[in-house]
Amino acid sequence: xxxxxxxxxxxxxxxxxxxxxxxxxxxxxxxxxxxxxxxxxxxxxxxxxxxxxxxxxxxxxxxxxxxxxxxxxxxxxxxxxxxxxxxxxxxxxxxxxxxxxxxxxxxxxxxxxxxxxxxxxxxxxxxxxxxxxxxxxxxxxxxxxxxxxxxxxxxxxxxxxxxxxxxxxxxxxxxxxxxxxxxxxxxxxxxxxxxxxxxxxxxxxxxxxxxxxxxxxxxxxxxxxxxxxxxxxxxxxxxxxxxxxxxxxxxxxxxxxxxxxxxxxxxxxxxxxxxxxxxxxxxxxxxxxxxxxxxxxxxxxxxxxxxxxxxxxxxxxxxxxxxxxxxxxxxxxxxxxxxxxxxxxxxxxxxxxxxxxxxxxxxxxxxxxxxxxxxxxxxxxxxxxxxxxxxxxxxxxxxxxxxxxxxxxxxxxxxxxxxxxxxxxxxxxxxxxxxxxxxxxxxxxxxxxxxxxxxxxxxxxxxxxxxxxxxxxxxxxxxxxxxxxxxxxxxxxx
Amino acid sequence: xxxxxxxxxxxxxxxxxxxxxxxxxxxxxxxxxxxxxxxxxxxxxxxxxxxxxxxxxxxxxxxxxxxxxxxxxxxxxxxxxxxxxxxxxxxxxxxxxxxxxxxxxxxxxxxxxxxxxxxxxxxxxxxxxxxxxxxxxxxxxxxxxxxxxxxxxxxxxxxxxxxxxxxxxxxxxxxxxxxxxxxxxxxxxxxxxxxxxxxxxxxxxxxxxxxxxxxxxxxxxxxxxxxxxxxxxxxxxxxxxxxxxxxxxxxxxxxxxxxxxxxxxxxxxxxxxxxxxxxxxxxxxxxxxxxxxxxxxxxxxxxxxxxxxxxxxxxxxxxxxxxxxxxxxxxxxxxxxxxxxxxxxxxxxxxxxxxxxxxxxxxxxxxxxxxxxxxxxxxxxxxxxxxxxxxxxxxxxxxxxxxxxxxxxxxxxxxxxxxxxxxxxxxxxxxxxxxxxxxxxxxxxxxxxxxxxxxxxxxxxxxxxxxxxxxxxxxxxxxxxxxxxxxxxx
Ligand SMILES: [Zn+2]
Numbered sequence: 001x002x003x004x005x006x007x008x009x010x011x012x013x014x015x016x017x018x019x020x021x022x023x024x025x026x027x028x029x030x031x032x033x034x035x036x037x038x039x040x041x042x043x044x045x046x047x048x049x050x051x052x053x054x055x056x057x058x059x060x061x062x063x064x065x066x067x068x069x070x071x072x073x074x075x076x077x078x079x080x081x082x083x084x085x086x087x088x089x090x091x092x093x094x095x096x097x098x099x100x101x102x103x104x105x106x107x108x109x110x111x112x113x114x115x116x117x118x119x120x121x122x123x124x125x126x127x128x129x130x131x132x133x134x135x136x137x138x139x140x141x142x143x144x145x146x147x148x149x150x151x152x153x154x155x156x157x158x159x160x161x162x163x164x165x166x167x168x169x170x171x172x173x174x175x176x177x178x179x180x181x182x183x184x185x186x187x188x189x190x191x192x193x194x195x196x197x198x199x200x201x202x203x204x205x206x207x208x209x210x211x212x213x214x215x216x217x218x219x220x221x222x223x224x225x226x227x228x229x230x231x232x233x234x235x236x237x238x239x240x241x242x243x244x245x246x247x248x249x250x251x252x253x254x255x256x257x258x259x260x261x262x263x264x265x266x267x268x269x270x271x272x273x274x275x276x277x278x279x280x281x282x283x284x285x286x287x288x289x290x291x292x293x294x295x296x297x298x299x300x301x302x303x304x305x306x307x308x309x310x311x312x313x314x315x316x317x318x319x320x321x322x323x324x325x326x327x328x329x330x331x332x333x334x335x336x337x338x339x340x341x342x343x344x345x346x347x348x349x350x351x352x353x354x355x356x357x358x359x360x361x362x363x364x365x366x367x368x369x370x371x372x373x374x375x376x377x378x379x380x381x382x383x384x385x386x387x388x389x390x391x392x393x394x395x396x397x398x399x400x401x402x403x404x405x406x407x408x409x410x411x412x413x414x415x416x417x418x419x420x421x422x423x424x425x426x427x428x429x430x431x432x433x434x435x436x437x438x439x440x441x442x443x444x445x446x447x448x449x450x451x452x453x454x455x456x457x458x459x460x461x462x463x464x465x466x467x468x469x470x471x472x473x474x475x476x477x478x479x480x481x482x483x484x485x486x487x488x489x490x491x492x493x494x
Numbered sequence: 495x496x497x498x499x500x501x502x503x504x505x506x507x508x509x510x511x512x513x514x515x516x517x518x519x520x521x522x523x524x525x526x527x528x529x530x531x532x533x534x535x536x537x538x539x540x541x542x543x544x545x546x547x548x549x550x551x552x553x554x555x556x557x558x559x560x561x562x563x564x565x566x567x568x569x570x571x572x573x574x575x576x577x578x579x580x581x582x583x584x585x586x587x588x589x590x591x592x593x594x595x596x597x598x599x600x601x602x603x604x605x606x607x608x609x610x611x612x613x614x615x616x617x618x619x620x621x622x623x624x625x626x627x628x629x630x631x632x633x634x635x636x637x638x639x640x641x642x643x644x645x646x647x648x649x650x651x652x653x654x655x656x657x658x659x660x661x662x663x664x665x666x667x668x669x670x671x672x673x674x675x676x677x678x679x680x681x682x683x684x685x686x687x688x689x690x691x692x693x694x695x696x697x698x699x700x701x702x703x704x705x706x707x708x709x710x711x712x713x714x715x716x717x718x719x720x721x722x723x724x725x726x727x728x729x730x731x732x733x734x735x736x737x738x739x740x741x742x743x744x745x746x747x748x749x750x751x752x753x754x755x756x757x758x759x760x761x762x763x764x765x766x767x768x769x770x771x772x773x774x775x776x777x778x779x780x781x782x783x784x785x786x787x788x789x790x791x792x793x794x795x796x797x798x799x800x801x802x803x804x805x806x807x808x809x810x811x812x813x814x815x816x817x818x819x820x821x822x823x824x825x826x827x828x829x830x831x832x833x834x835x836x837x838x839x840x841x842x843x844x845x846x847x848x849x850x851x852x853x854x855x856x857x858x859x860x861x862x863x864x865x866x867x868x869x870x871x872x873x874x875x876x877x878x879x880x881x882x883x884x885x886x887x888x889x890x891x892x893x894x895x896x897x898x899x900x901x902x903x904x905x906x907x908x909x910x911x912x913x914x915x916x917x918x919x920x921x922x923x924x925x926x927x928x929x930x931x932x933x934x935x936x937x938x939x940x941x942x943x944x945x946x947x948x949x950x951x952x953x954x955x956x957x958x959x960x961x962x963x964x965x966x967x968x969x970x971x972x973x974x975x976x977x978x979x980x981x982x983x984x
Contacts, residue, residue, distance in 0.1 A: 237786050
């Protein structure tokens with residue numbers, strides 16, 4: 001297989017005129033027209049607008065204007081990122097017709113870089129879920145097997161990239177919402193260190209955990225998109241006051257001498273085929289010169305229960321503003337209280353209501369210490385455990401998702417089973433650490449498996465350095481099995 | 495009712511002691527709001543000073559205004575508080591004028607803790623905390639009683655949403671309605687002096703809630719308290735506290751007890767009424783605001799703020815009292831040290847003029863001319879007061895001149911000439927005194943023999959004959975001289 005050009009290469013070709021933007025975009029729109037009715041990745045998609053933008057970029061490039069490092073690159077945006085003059089719904093009825101008066105910082109940065117927003121993608125309502133089945137509007141299908149879920153909550157963005165509906169996409173990750181769908185759709189998904197990417201304009205689920213990050217079909221693309229969106233933003237107080245890290249220059253640096261710990265504790269939660277791929281990835285890194293060792297980090301198994309207190313607690317407060325007074329849905333009642341109740345009852349789906357109730361309870365007088373207080377202490381415990389382990393290791397490796405993509409509907413009525421999907425991704429979310437899912441072979445069902453690289457705060461470049469190596473091994477593996485398949489076929493002919 | 499003396503409404507039985515703690519909210523005088531760049535200006539067209547942040551639109555985030563922190567620290571330092579590392583929390587409850595349906599406030603780690611305020615009477619009131627928070631929007635309820643429950647529609651102005659507030663919580667150290675008024679009035683002066691607030695109660699930039707309970711005099715217990723919300727004038731404050739105390743006393747004396755409640759002051763009925771009981775109170779579900787980082791002002795910053803604190807009312811008061819001694823009343827001093835007049839008082843005192851006299855001129859004549867025009871400089875005031883000090887003008891003439899000099903920017907010398915304000919010469923005055931003595935020989939003889947009541951009669955005749963140009967003090971001195979001369983001759 002021939003490698004796609006990276007998105008920076010796409011932009012350079014648009015700039016120098018060697019490959020105009022419009023034909024590329026037309027091809028993408030044709031792909032969308034053909035497959036979107038089945039995949040249903042988009043909540044908003046306006047082909048006319050996209051064509052106008054593509055034409056404008058070509059015109060500017062021809063006129064010799066600098067059109068930006070992402071000129072002509074198509075980006076799909078998770079529909080919890082505000083876009084001025086374009087509806088932003090969070091896949092919720094409560095925001096169904098809301099058009100924000102402002103754009104998220106990341107969207108402004110993409111536009112300034114010349115990127116074209118191809119559409120707004122489906123998600124679990126308010127990013128609460130792991131399958132994109134919790135959308136109030138539609139169920140997104142996994143492009144690799146449309147009987148399966150794409151994962152979630154950024155399932156629409158992951159599916160859009162996997163289905164070639166866009167070069168790259170942005171998602172948001174609160175407990176794994178970028179990494180898990182990336183794994184299930186066979187693409188790269190990256191959650192940066194908390195504070196490296198501005199949250200201004202990301203409609204909050206759990207503020208202390210939410211982080212915007214990229215999807216790409218390659219580590220290069222995810223890295224290029226990350227370099228554009230990262231960096232200090234004065235509109236987000238939790239934004240780190242430092243420039244965007246450079247990650248693409250970590251390609252070809254190898255993993256010689258890197259100390260990589262393979263997390264043993266999470267294996268019990270994962271299916272054998274997924275565990276096998278993770279072991280292969282570890283072996284591959286060892287062959288490439290990394291010092292690989294199995295390691296136990298028992299605190300990581302506590303993450304799930306702490307997360308399902310902290311995230312709903314913050315959500316219960318973040319989602320209070322959807323009250324029918326200033327924007328979004330309003331169901332009139334006889335008085336103000338009834339208006340609140342009717343609006344929120346009609347506007348929120350079951351999973352959102354469940355989490356608001358959980359969070360409200362956890363923060364209530366008399367229960368705060370037993371739930372929220374204790375969860376925060378567990379969070380501190382996990383951070384300390386990581387601090388300890390990162391004295392001995394540069395990076396950790398574990399599966400991203402316990403299984404490959406499951407069938408649509410399989411877990412929809414079992415919240416606990418659904419929550420368990422995040423067991424491997426939650427610990428680094430609680431710690432605010434970077435983590436990345438890289439496709440690495442297939443499971444027994446032939447669907448992609450993602451392996452996850454974890455690192456301490458601000459180790460983002462190092463994650464990319466190792467991810468480039470894993471990507472190379474995965475591609476090599478693909479080439480070998482393709483060749484084997486080829487030989488077997490010919491052998492049959494003889 | 496307004497004509498009657500306030501104390502009539504504030505009588506409380508001697509058998510009981512009033513225990514009051516006050517929570518005062520003050521809007522900070524910043525250019526922009528607490529968490530966004532919108533203008534913090536009172537009186538703009540409704541919903542013109544708004545943006546995604548102060549409207550709580552999805553995806554917006556707060557960024558703390560450094561100037562608001564600085565003003566809050568100034569308030570804390572002026573109230574003798576300890577400034578500490580602090581944290582913002584979310585206070586969760588639903589209300590239409592609160593855009594996010596939570597208020598960003600400070601909870602268990604407020605910016606300023608443990609201070610005190612000494613009142614002009616000398617009474618000391620503890621300050622438990624002075625913390626930062628954001629204001630809400632302003633609702634107007636149409637139809638019904640003006641409360642949301644009975645309104646047919648409500649209008650909301652979000653201009654006030656996100657305006658920085660400091661909430662100053664006193665210890666329950668206030669024991670009379672008079673002390674409550676004195677506390678708020680002194681606190682207001684401090685807030686204005688440090689530049690934190692414009693102190694305008696009528697515009698809502700100072701809002702007071704009172705926690706009221708009573709106990710048998712001599713006891714130190716704290717009984718059930720009721721919180722009275724939004725007492726927005728000093729008069730309402732005193733009356734509401736007294737009314738509430740008497741309500742408690744009546745309950746206790748009839749064998750009942752008050753229940754812990756939030757109440758309001760009904761201005762038209764002059765009574766307090768229940769808003770909600772403790773059981774109905776909100777559970778605010780406070781938790782640390784994850785969109786903001788902890789606020790930890792450095793010691794250097796705190797010190798630099800302390801270094802720029804102005805003179806506070808208590809320091810002004812002590813300085814003026816020291817200069818004047820017992821002779822000047824507290825009321826006069828309080829007026830003279832007010833912000834508008836204090837610079838004039840300072841200028842005259844620094845020029846070495848008689849403290850008692852300039853305090854009198856400042857607190858009476860000058861105060862009557864407020865607000866003063868820009869051209870009325872401190873130098874102009876010193877010039878006028880000096881004329882009196884040197885005996886060139888009489889007090890009556892000075893009063894005339896002050897009125898003119900605050901309405902006409904001509905030089906003082908020109909005003910004096912125009913008004914014909916020339917003090918009478920000692921020779922002419924002596925002649926007038928002689929002629930008055932000659933005209934009233936019987937009265938004069940009785941005065942010389944010690945009948946002091948006749949002094950006023952004689953001075954009055956002399957002043958009249960001089961057409962007000964004589965200085966009453968000089969005339970008095972002259973009469974004393976004449977009496978002793980007459981006695982020697984006799
Ligand atoms: Zn604003």
